[in-house]
Amino acid sequence: MYVYDEHDRQMAAERVAQFRDQTERALAGELAEDEFLPLRLQNGLYVQRLAPMLRICVPYGMMRSDQLRRLARITRDYDKGYAHFTTRQNVQLNWPALEDVPDILAELAEVEMHANQTSGNCIRNTTTDQFSGVQSDEIADPRPYCEIIRQWSTFHPEFAFLPRKFKVAVNASEHTDRAAIQVHDIGLQMVRNEAGELGFRVHVGGGLGRTPMVGPVIREFLPEMDLLTYLEAVLRVYNRYGRRDNKFKARIKILVKALTPEGFAEKVEAEWQHIKDSPTRLTPEAVQRIQAYFTEPDYANLDNATDLLASQRFEHREFDQWLTHNVDTHKKPGYAIVSLTMKKTGTPPGDVSDKQLEQIAELADEFSFGEIRVTHQQNVVLADVRQDRLLELWQAITPMGFGTANLNTLTDVICCPGGDYCALANAKSIPVAEAIQRQFDDLDYLYDLGNIDLNISGCMNACGHHHVGNIGVLGVDKKGQEFYQISLGGSSHHDASIGKILGPSFARDEMPQVISKIIDVYVDKRTEEETFLDTYRRVGIDPFKERVYA
Amino acid sequence: MPNVISQDGSIREDNWVVVPRPAEGESLDIPADQPALIPADLWLAGYEHFTGRQDIGVWFDSHDEPEILEGHVNELPVIAVNFPKFSDGRGYSIGRLLRERFGYVNELRAIGDVLLDQLQFMKRCGFDAYVLRADKDITKAQKCLNFFSQGYQAATDTDVPLFRRRAS
Numbered sequence: 001m002y003v004y005d006e007h008d009r010q011m012a013a014e015r016v017a018q019f020r021d022q023t024e025r026a027l028a029g030e031l032a033e034d035e036f037l038p039l040r041l042q043n044g045l046y047v048q049r050l051a052p053m054l055r056i057c058v059p060y061g062m063m064r065s066d067q068l069r070r071l072a073r074i075t076r077d078y079d080k081g082y083a084h085f086t087t088r089q090n091v092q093l094n095w096p097a098l099e100d101v102p103d104i105l106a107e108l109a110e111v112e113m114h115a116n117q118t119s120g121n122c123i124r125n126t127t128t129d130q131f132s133g134v135q136s137d138e139i140a141d142p143r144p145y146c147e148i149i150r151q152w153s154t155f156h157p158e159f160a161f162l163p164r165k166f167k168v169a170v171n172a173s174e175h176t177d178r179a180a181i182q183v184h185d186i187g188l189q190m191v192r193n194e195a196g197e198l199g200f201r202v203h204v205g206g207g208l209g210r211t212p213m214v215g216p217v218i219r220e221f222l223p224e225m226d227l228l229t230y231l232e233a234v235l236r237v238y239n240r241y242g243r244r245d246n247k248f249k250a251r252i253k254i255l256v257k258a259l260t261p262e263g264f265a266e267k268v269e270a271e272w273q274h275i276k277d278s279p280t281r282l283t284p285e286a287v288q289r290i291q292a293y294f295t296e297p298d299y300a301n302l303d304n305a306t307d308l309l310a311s312q313r314f315e316h317r318e319f320d321q322w323l324t325h326n327v328d329t330h331k332k333p334g335y336a337i338v339s340l341t342m343k344k345t346g347t348p349p350g351d352v353s354d355k356q357l358e359q360i361a362e363l364a365d366e367f368s369f370g371e372i373r374v375t376h377q378q379n380v381v382l383a384d385v386r387q388d389r390l391l392e393l394w395q396a397i398t399p400m401g402f403g404t405a406n407l408n409t410l411t412d413v414i415c416c417p418g419g420d421y422c423a424l425a426n427a428k429s430i431p432v433a434e435a436i437q438r439q440f441d442d443l444d445y446l447y448d449l450g451n452i453d454l455n456i457s458g459c460m461n462a463c464g465h466h467h468v469g470n471i472g473v474l475g476v477d478k479k480g481q482e483f484y485q486i487s488l489g490g491s492s493h494h495d496a497s498i499g500k501i502l503g504p505s506f507a508r509d510e511m512p513q514v515i516s517k518i519i520d521v522y523v524d525k526r527t528e529e530e531t532f533l534d535t536y537r538r539v540g541i542d543p544f545k546e547r548v549y550a
Numbered sequence: 551m552p553n554v555i556s557q558d559g560s561i562r563e564d565n566w567v568v569v570p571r572p573a574e575g576e577s578l579d580i581p582a583d584q585p586a587l588i589p590a591d592l593w594l595a596g597y598e599h600f601t602g603r604q605d606i607g608v609w610f611d612s613h614d615e616p617e618i619l620e621g622h623v624n625e626l627p628v629i630a631v632n633f634p635k636f637s638d639g640r641g642y643s644i645g646r647l648l649r650e651r652f653g654y655v656n657e658l659r660a661i662g663d664v665l666l667d668q669l670q671f672m673k674r675c676g677f678d679a680y681v682l683r684a685d686k687d688i689t690k691a692q693k694c695l696n697f698f699s700q701g702y703q704a705a706t707d708t709d710v711p712l713f714r715r716r717a718s
Contacts, residue, residue, distance in 0.1 A: 007712055010699060018697040022667060030687065031667075038637060039667055121637070151702045151712065157674035158646055158705065161639025239643050274651060279709045286713035 044115025061089035180492035205256030208462035302334025350378030418458030425458030427475025559692025649676035676706035
């Protein structure tokens, strides 16, 4: 994992001092509210329904155990003793006091953390696949490139006041996309060209929110060393020509659509010709220097523990289920990737207490070289667990509430904080998630249904990624009443698509029944090997409509 | 007379006047006794008349294209860029293009909704003179220009990004 050097440390400290000064000037009335707004947003601070909310950056989802412990302490000292894992691999605090935020940022900086650019109209945290570096089918480890992008985008002087927020995601797996890159402003798919050289296929203009779109490819192959100059060209074209007259039309996707992907690509290409050989062009030494932080941990030389696991599976049926659903194949023999689910029914998806943060830190130290990854599905990954210790780990996490064996099933809901916390929300989202989790509490039935992405957002801003849920739920406000609109057929993976709206919305208490009817249609219509999405794509939306609105 | 902040945070007075774009059918109202900044496209339209004059500079609005002055920038003593609202970031790109692409070497002035917390970005994007909005405390400019001792990226102020400095 990346470790700060004296330059990073210095800039982190200077940033805290700057925000302290800005906060003092704001509290003294020297900065008007609208003038302080982008400054605090670029330090992660929202003013929310109940209190300020602080969004802390977890670069591409990676955290060390000492950082988790510091977060736990901060939630105790400055908040109500819990935190929330977000859908962009970050962490949020829901109740900090405005005047404490500079102190919180100072405490974070001590453990090489920050809240830079986690909000505001700037380049946000770059996200990636939570299985980076430990899966066998990746082109290369994407994390060094995420770190290179992090450094380039941090306090970039030209791009601090973009028309709107800007999100970059990188994916390196050939067969899966856990980073949802096609619904980002820039999605980078790592590829090799015919000569075997490393590079990126560049998608631009994907996104959710009010006008959901799958990002078109504007360049099939961008050589590795050209990464930053090309990003700079894309950002410059966007900064100059993106719409600023209407907030709802200000994302880069609107510009790409207006110019057409080809027209946009031409503009970027023309800009890039001027700067592609500038000093911003990466060097092999610079890339290698960052790669050196992401080398393999000190793995033991092991064989796969196939026989041991088989007998343990036989003895413990629930362990067997957990192993099947929450544990993935590791590139190293004898190791496994474990997903800790933060989706225990009755707990808001992604919420963790200070104690749980410390428990996760301990698990990381004990089982996974002291590191964890946060996923955009709001779970936590221990990426390097020895197979012969999986049973021990499972026994440890079950009482902690992290062992619910529902990864990627219907009840592994992606859910924004919604109207319970968020000032932007039109409706609550957490109670809907919980009602659906209660309706589908039979694990065997869930397994029979297979992988289904159920994504819930409390408003158009789509933090719960509802457009790309196989089943998406959007909270809407109708004359002061909370209603929920359903869409079907979305996907955030390689076959990315935006869901189609089913029809008129429903009251909250109808939701579990409605979801049941949708699932019933799938069960009736599916062929043996079809997932929910496959069936939907084959039969279309009409059978679902007929059943739900019958 | 505006107070102008320099890149080092020092403050000086000068008497450059920003001449607004005239309404349709009207002509430019250039003062006789003061140096003036006129809309860049109008300077170009009156090129024969204006070029070489040390008392005439130009200003760009944030949606203007600095490309129109390519090849002419160093005929101008001052170029200003207007930030109509501090949150409009187009002026930063204009600054970098004027300096880095078109090689402009004379004064580059930020005008309009210029606030303290944006000065650091303007400085890195090539601006070396700043006319702070009148209600802001000009004595804090120096501090706000210098919160950071370095940056990660190459920009107008340095063509050596941190990854190249680390390597050397």
